[in-house]
Amino acid sequence: MNSLRPLLGILLLLIAVTCAAAQTPLWTHPSTTDRVADLALSKNGAVVALGGSTFTILNRTGVEFGSFLHANSVGMSADGTKIAAAMDDGLHLFFPNGTRRSSAGTEPVTRVAVSGDGGTVVTGDKQGTLQIYNGTGSKIGSTAVIRKESTEVLHLATTKNGSVIAATDSHGLYLFTRAGKARWKAEFENPTALALAANGTRVMVGGSHSVAIYNATNASIEKVGEYSTGGRVGGLATSTDGTRTVVGTEDRKVTLLDETGTAIWSYPTGDWAGRVALSEDGSVIAAGSMDKKLQVLFANGTLTWEYDLPAWPTALAVSGDGKYIGVGCEDGTSFLFSTAVTPNKTAAIKNTTPAKNGTPTNKTAAANTTPKKNGTANTTAAALTAVPVPTKSPMPELPAVLAVLGFVMLVSRRRL
Template structure:
C-alpha cells in the first residue's frame, strides 16, 4: 500500500523496464556500499584475499572485462565498508573502531576515544564521512563528521539513540535516524536543517541532496521534503536490509529480507512511492544495495558473494489514471461486458507501454488462464456434439 500525502515535483519519466546487466561472484564479497555502483554500471566491492587472513582487495567489477584490483589493504574483519566512487578513499568499521583508508594508508578515527559504532556513511567523493556511535555503556549517543584524512571536523550529542546515518553524495548534509523514530538532517556546519519523526525505529536512511530524505521505518519506506513533510509512505514486506536512491530521488530502491535465507529488491517511484519493479532472491540472502547517481543502475550483493547489477530503462510516464482505466476496462471485459480477447489485447498494449506494471501482468496471466479453460470447455463440448451426430 502506498499513501501519498503530498506531491513531489512532477517527473516526466518513470522506470519502464529493468534488465540484468551482469553478475560477478567472489567468495566473501562484502556488502555493497551505498555509492559503489557508478554511472557506467561498474561496481566497487571489498573482497577478502584467498590466502592471507587479514588482507582484502578493493575490486572494480565491470560490465565488460575481468575484475580489476584497485588496492590491497590489511585490517581486522570489518563489519561495514563504505567506498568512494573513485575507489581511492574508503572507510570501514568494527564494533569499536573506525578506519579511514586513503592512498594505501590507514588511520584510526577518534583514536583517543572508546566507542561503539552503530553506522557509518561516506560521501561520493570520499572527502567527508559521517558516523553515529555511543559510549561503552550505550548511555550517550553522538554523530560525528570527518574528512578523508581521518580528522574530526565536529561532533554533536544526540538526545536519542541513533540507529542509522547517511551522507549526501556531495557531503553537504548528513541524515541521522533514531531508534525511537527520530530523523534529523544536519548541514556540514553542524546546524540542524530539519526534524521529522515516525512512530517506529529508523532502520535505514538515504539522502538526495537537500530536498529529499528517504527512510525505512515501521514496515515501509517513505520520503520527506526539505520542510520535513512526509510526501509518501509505502508498506514493504520483510525487514529492511538497505535503502538507496539516485541523486534526485527519481527512483527509490529497498532491499528487504523476507526469510532467513531469502530477500527481495523493490523499486519505488520517487514521485509517489508506487512499486514499479521487484525481484526475489530465494537461494541467497541479500546483504547490500547501491544506486548509481544517474539512477540507471542498481547493484545488489548476496551472501554467497554474488554481485548483481541491473540496468533501469526510463520512458515517458503514463498517468496513473490511464493505468487504472485500462485495468478497469480489462476487468469489465473479463466479467462479460466484452470478451476475453478484448481484455488480452488491452493488457498486452498496456504492458507494451509500461512493462513494469505488475498488476497488468498478473491480470493478463489470469485472463489467459480463463481463455485456456474456455477453450478446453469448448473442445470438450465439440467432441460431445460430434459423438452425438455420429450416433
C-alpha cells in the same frame, strides 16, 4: 466484425504492455555459503562489487573479474575505477578488472567508504578508529578516534570530494575532516543507519524511532530536522544534494523526506523495509523488505515494478544515473536489474572457488540461463495515511480494463 478491430487492437496492446511489466534480472550471481554483506555499484552500473564470505567484482553483463576471500565491507568511486575492500588483514584496493592496486594496514577493518572522485578512502574498525588514505592507498591526515574508550565503527560515509567524513558508533554520530580532525559529534543512541549527502550539505542518522538531520557544513552541531518513525530505521539513503532522503522502517513502509525531515509520501511494504537506495537526483528509489520483495518507485511515489527474491535483501544499491539496481540477499544470491520496465536477457554466473592468495579464479561468464524467479508487476495498491498518497502504478488497473473490453466485445458480437 470490422467494428471489433479497433477493440481487438487495444486489447492486444494492453496485453503486450502487461507482459512487458514483468521484470527479470540482467544477471543472477549464484548463492554462496553466506549472505551478501555489502554491495557497491558504479554510477553507470558498469561495475559491481560484492562483499561477504567472498569478495567479487563483476561487470554489467555478469562477467566475473575477480573472486577473493572474505570482505567485511566494500566501496567504490563513482566511475568504478577504484574499488576498496575492508578485510580482516587490512584495506585492499582493486582495479575493476580484479587486479589488486594496493594494500594498507594489517589489522582487521570492518567498514570502508570511498569518495565519489576516488581520491579518498576511509576505513573503520572495532576499536573506533578511522584511517584515511588517498586513492592509491597512501595514508593521509591523522588517525581519527571516535571516543577515548574502545567502540566499534557501525557506519561510515564520505562526500564526493572526501572533505567530510561521517561515522557512527553505538552512542552517536561523528563528523571529521579529510585530515582526520574532529568537527562535531551528536549524541544518538544505537544508530541503525547513516546517510551523507555527496555535496556535504546534510548528514542523516536513523535509530529506533527517528531520523535526525544535521547541517554538515558547519564546524559546530546544528540540527535542521527530525522525522519520527513507527519503528526502527532499517535503511537510509540521500540524494547528492541532500534535499531528498528515503527511509525504510520496521513499521512496513518506505518514506521520502525533504531536507527538513518532512514526509513527502510513504508507501507500504509487505514487511520491514530493511534496505533502501536511490539515484543521485532522487528520481529512482529502491526498497528491499524482509518479505523477500524488491520494490522500485519513482520520486512521486509511483510503484513501477517489484520482484520476488529468493531470500530477504541484505545489500542494495541504485546506480548514480538511476538506470541499474544491484541487490544481494541473505542466502548469498545477488542480482543486477535494469530499472526499465521491460524484460531483459539474463545470465547466470557459475560458482567459483575463491583463491586463498587473493588471486582471481574466474574471468568468464557462464552461458545464459533462466533466473530462479521472475518478477511480476504490482497488482495491489494500499491506502496510505499521514502523508499525501502517491500516484498508483497504472499496471494494477490493466486486469480490470481487459475485463471491461472483453465484456464490450462480447456484447458487440451478440448485437451483430
